Each structure stands twice: as structure tokens, then as C-alpha cells.
Amino acid sequence: MPEVEAVVRTLRTLVQGQRIRRVRVFHPIAVKPQKASRLADLATNRLIQRVDRKGKYVLLALDRGLLTVHFRLDGQLIWFLDRRELLERANVKENGVHVDVALEFAKGVLGFADRRHFGRVYAWDCLEDSPGLTSLGVDALSKNFVVPRFLELVAASARPLKDFLLDQSRVAGLGNIYSCESLWHARLDPRRRAKSLKPEEARRLHKAIVSVLARALECCLHPAPDFHDSQWWFQGLEKILRAYGREGEPCRRCGAAIQRIEQGGRSTYFCRKCQK
Template sequence: MSTGCACCLGSRASFAPMPELPEVEAVARSLRPLVRGQRIARCCVLHPIAVRPQRPATLRRAVEGQRIEDVERRGKYLLLRLPHGCVVVHFRLDGQLVWFDSDTISGHVDVAFELERGTLAFVDRRHIGRVQWLARPEENSGIVALGVDAFSQEFTCQHFQAVLAKARRPLKLLLMDQTRIAGLGNIYSSEALWHARLRPQRRANRLPPAEARRLHKAIVNVLRRALECCLRPAPDFRDPNWWFAGLEKILRAYDREGKACWRCGDRIRRFVQGGRSSYYCPGCQQ
């Protein structure tokens, strides 16, 4: 990973969730009224790594002069809809959007879109996130492969049970697979399994219908609760240090290794699963 310049280094203090479905949905809902209808007068790529593998000139030429028609979310991707194509933003670990009321920007900025009433900037000090223009969202290999969105009406219990039946993998790894269910990451898959009282190691295709229904309900509820939390307070794009705060209050398993389980008092355990930390309670998750 290249850091590009000295200003690129830096990390957030305390608990800072990686954007999953609720965080990106909160960004989309809050950003929509701020940018919808505005024309992109100029696009500046200050750190070309942020648009890779696209060339900065390709992005610039494609978006300049176009009007932002809408802001959408697909899984963990954010889309700025334009009359011709769209800008796809993938935040990955800790990319974020910052708003400046004028065309004067400050601090670390990777890509700046000068609009009529201000500047929308993509910031990612670690340079893992990406911003690209595509003629169609489906040209992005990650977007075209997305499974059913966990917030969509298509994500029914029946659909979820069909997804489970086809997977021999442990539940937690299946829940995090964006090609099966779009939107869940490490945090909310751990949380949904805690609420459903199921261990992350359980084989997906061996889940009885009653437990599958419990897990489906837990996924939907955990994401809705997190979205409410992400919208109160709503994202403050004018604050360069803004990030989602207070989410740790709703967490019951994630990042709570050694702490007492809220339900049974046993100690939360952590283990590595698929290269990521999984958390569960041995006392009440079966």
C-alpha cells in the first residue's frame, strides 16, 4: 500500500466502524439533499491512487459538466447517478466524504468534485477506498456480483433459507459474503448471530427452519437499529473529523472479547475465522 504523502498518514481514535450497509445508507440519505441537482463544474484528482485503475483524466472528462441526479446505495457501494453513467464510491476501511461550502478545500483530499454550491471531497488517508466513473454500475465487478441487498424487499426469510441451503460454509463466513447477501460485514454479522443465539461456526446448510427464521429476523433488526443510530446524529459532512459515533452502545458481541455477555453473563470470546475476528458468547450461542 502506498501512502503517497505525509498528510496521508493518520487513523481515527476509539471505536470507528468500517462502513457496512447502515453506514453507507446513512451517508446516501444525508448526502442526497446536499448534492442532488447540482452540476459538477470541475473534478480534481489530487491522489491518483484513489481512482485506480481508472486514469484521472478519464474520470474528469466523464463527470465534468454533468448534473448529479440522485444518490443511491448498492450493498456497501455509494453511487452518484449522472445523466450519463455514475460515480461509484467504495469506502472500504475508512474512506469518507467531506463537504466544503466553497471551492477552497483544506486537509487531506483525494478527489474533489466542485459543484455549484460547494465542493464534495473524497478522503481516504490509507488509500484503500476508490472513486470511479462507470457507464453502468454493473461494469464494477463487485457490484455486478452482489447478492440480494439485506435492506431490500427481496431479502425475505424464504430467500434467506434458500441461500443457507446452498452453503456448506460456517454461518459467519456466509453472512459476510457480498455475493450471497449484500451489506453485512464483520460487525453486523457478529451482532446478528449473537441476537439469533447462534454460533458463528455453525454450518449454514444444517440450520433448522426455526433457527433460520430467527437469524433472518436478527439480521433485519440489527441493520435497522444500526441505521437509526447512524442517522442520530446524521453524518456531518462539513466536519473533516466526522465519523459515526455511539455505535458501540448497541454492540453485544463485536469487539467485546472478555466482557460479560448482556444476556447470560458469560465472557465473550474472540477467534479468527476467514482471516477476521469473530465474537460470540459460549454461554448462550448454540
């Protein structure tokens, strides 16, 4: 989510207040199960009034309706200077870039790309129509993410901490990386049940989440996202990671080897010695 927040800030400067002149759907799978015509009909000739974020979703609020963009694992945005550049480079063999959906503006074109085709661009009449959005819990980067609320959520869940943090309907915005990192910083075992935490431990976890996300956001903002370069997409984040992806390497706190286990079908990285 820090990545999404950074993307939103750059995107705002590019498209907020701009009118969508034309919508191109090169790969309809990127709007599935909606239809390409749905996106085109709803977005063509609409003004983008605001660019916002909820959890890991990007929201483009239009003068009528809204678009949501979700990058899932590998989605990204690409900026083309004009329609000519888009058509020259999009989805061509030689020296081309993969583009699934493009929004054309008077000056510039925004491309959404995801070779893996997990990411989505959706069109909605109103925010309430999007099930993904309405089910989101409190946003972990927002002012509403306060200790008392977090203690309530923790006390109400019997799930292992790692699964609890990944559940977007409780706290929105933490993915696999930042869940692992937050638990490492809070020195908590990812396998523990959420409701087993003492208030002091839950407060520690809250503090860890806030600081991990703040640091990651700083990292994502410097240098700021650059949609012109399709190769560039958040490199250098590994530097701040303490547990994620470090299986077998020494824990930066106690020196014991970082372990990798499976939880809910995903990898969890943690230190057995100092996360209790």
C-alpha cells in the first residue's frame, strides 16, 4: 500500500482535473468480469475530479461515476506523451510495452499494464457498488487507524496474527511483505492467535505497523514514481526489509536464522528466537 499511495500522489499531478477523451481496452481480461464497453461508456468524456486511495485500490472519482484500479501483484502504470507514442509502443513485438487499458487525455495517455493479468480496472456508478471497496476495514495509513480501534479488532479475532493482518476487511492495506515486517518489528510470532495478545503487545504491533508503513512510504516517495519508465517500479525497497525474503539469513536483532513457513498458502518470514 505505500507503493499505491506513492503512485496516487504522482498520478494526481498528471490526471486530476483532466478529461478522459478516449478509452482503449487492449486486453479485456483486465476489466473482467466487466465488459470493455462498460468502461468505455462510463469513462469517455468524463472529468477526473479526484484521485484517491482506499486500501490498495486507486480511485478515480469522475464527474459521474468512478474508476477503481487494483495492481494486485504486478500491475503498473505507464505514461505516454501522446496517442502516437501509445500506438507505436503498445503491445508491439519490437521494443514494445505491454498495455492492457489506456485512458487518453488532451495531453498524455495513462496506461495500465499487468502481463500476468491479475490486476483490474473497473467502472462503477458509485462507490457503494464496488464489493472490494465496501468490504475494506480501517486504512492503515489513515488517521482512523488508532490504538483503541486496533485493540478491538485484535481482541475479536481468533486467527493467527499473520492471517489477521492480511485480512483487508479488518485493517486495509497490509500485504505479505508489510505483515511480516510489522510482526518482526513488534517481536510477535506470526502463528499466535490475534486475541491472545495482551494489550501491551497489541499496542506494540500497532506502533510497528505505523512505523513500517511510514518508512516504506518515504522509501517509495524518494525517488518519486516515474510512469515514463516502464522498467522502473519500486526498486530498492529490499533495503528496509528485516525479515521478508531473508530465509536463512541472520536476524538483524538476535542473529538467529530467519525462517520461512507457510500460512494460508503464503510464505511467512520470521525469527523463531526473538518473535514470541
